[in-house]
Amino acid sequence: MVENGRKRKAKQLVSEGVPGNKGPNTQRAGMAFFDQTMCLLQELRRTQGDVIQKAAELCAERIARGGLVFLFGNGHSRMMCEEMTPRQGCYAGFVALVETALSNHAAIVGANGLRAPLYLENYEGYAEQILRSFHFGPNDAFIVISTSGIRPVVVEMAMGAQERGLPVVAIVSKAHCEEAKPAHSSGKKLTDCADVVIDNLCPPGDCVLELEGLEWRTGPVSTITGAMIINMIRCAAAESLLKRGVKPVVLPSHQFVGNTGAAEQLEAFYEAYRKTLKHLFE
Numbered sequence: 001m002v003e004n005g006r007k008r009k010a011k012q013l014v015s016e017g018v019p020g021n022k023g024p025n026t027q028r029a030g031m032a033f034f035d036q037t038m039c040l041l042q043e044l045r046r047t048q049g050d051v052i053q054k055a056a057e058l059c060a061e062r063i064a065r066g067g068l069v070f071l072f073g074n075g076h077s078r079m080m081c082e083e084m085t086p087r088q089g090c091y092a093g094f095v096a097l098v099e100t101a102l103s104n105h106a107a108i109v110g111a112n113g114l115r116a117p118l119y120l121e122n123y124e125g126y127a128e129q130i131l132r133s134f135h136f137g138p139n140d141a142f143i144v145i146s147t148s149g150i151r152p153v154v155v156e157m158a159m160g161a162q163e164r165g166l167p168v169v170a171i172v173s174k175a176h177c178e179e180a181k182p183a184h185s186s187g188k189k190l191t192d193c194a195d196v197v198i199d200n201l202c203p204p205g206d207c208v209l210e211l212e213g214l215e216w217r218t219g220p221v222s223t224i225t226g227a228m229i230i231n232m233i234r235c236a237a238a239e240s241l242l243k244r245g246v247k248p249v250v251l252p253s254h255q256f257v258g259n260t261g262a263a264e265q266l267e268a269f270y271e272a273y274r275k276t277l278k279h280l281f282e
Contacts, residue, residue: 004264029211033219036208040201044225049196052229055149055169055196057234058141062167063093063237064246066129067139068276070095072157074102077145080171080226082232083145091238092272099130115140120153122183127156136164137279143169143233147202149177149190149220156184158193171195171220171229173202180204201226 034242059069071081071094081096102121105114120126142161146154149172159167170190174197182189202208202222209219239249249272252265 018180027220029209036219036223037060037224038060040208040221040225041228042071044201044228048201049232051196052232053236054232055143055198055228057240058169058196059093059143059233059237060140060240060244060246062141063248064241064244065139066143066276066279067093067094068095068139068280069141069143070097070149070161071145071160072097072099072154073145074099074151074153075105075117075144076088076103076223077154077226078103079223080230082144083227083230086251088251089251091278092269094234095277097130098174121151122153123278124152124156127153131157131160131164134280135282136161136166138165139169141169143171144190145171145226146190147173147176147200147206147226148180148210149173150180152182152184154190155182155186155193158190159188162193162195165197169196169198171198171226173204173206174201175200176204176206185234197233198229200229234274 011153036095039174062069073079073081078098081098085094085096101102104112105117107113111114135231142158144154144158144161149155158170161168170193171189171196174191174220177189177191178188200222202220202225206220206222207217208221210217233234241248250265251269254262254266
């Protein structure tokens with residue numbers, strides 16, 4: 001019902017324009033997208049706040065024990081991994097497990113184009129080869145991000161983590177995942193292999209805006225809701241760590257020229273991050 005309401009509102013804004021907006025008609029779609037996205041963020045706060053806090057507490061507990069929280073996402077979901085770390089305000093304890101073969105496709109066609117990653121994400125057994133490169137510890141954990149939640153590589157990444165005794169947080173579109181058929185031979189989806197599931201509230205297909213003359217929607221929202229989820233986890237986990245007596249070693253902004261304090265903190269972050277990785281390669 002909420003999604004249907006958002007759709008009706010967006011169509012109204014595109015067809016009639018945004019109240020008070022006296023600009024040309026071409027601006028209506030942009031404002032409709034803004035309106036839809038703000039509704040989604042409010043809905044995210046209302047419906048996912050508790051489960052996001054639960055995920056943050058899990059992360060804080062693991063990091064406080066000397067563990068690491070790995071973030072994995074292929075394709076566009078890689079952006080959520082890098083939104084967590086390395087990023088101003090991030091801190092040691094989170095690791096972006098980015099496999100460039102699955103996400104380096106800015107060329108679209110030709111070398112490093114889009115076809116190969118889209119093929120690889122459906123290749124069963126690939127995730128296990130990534131996992132075998134590390135010696136995970138008993139206090140580590142995983143956050144797996146996928147809007148669809150059906151591709152074999154994300155399903156097997158979550159399965160592989162759980163087989164190693166590591167808890168898994170999934171960030172997924174429940175609407176898309178529930179509607180789509182499983183792509184893995186086991187019949188499982190990401191939501192079947194997660195201990196905590198956070199809904200990014202994206203509609204099936206990610207895009208929210210319908211425009212007359214286009215048969216496919218535009219205006220994807222998973223980056224916006226996903227980045228909000230990631231930052232809520234980061235902030236809540238930092239608060240929880242402080243309450244546990246653990247002070248996170250933060251990556252500061254290094255854009256302040258001549259700020260020796262920031263330079264020293266940057267070095268402290270590098271060293272703290274290096275030390276957290278020790279058990280992975282023993």
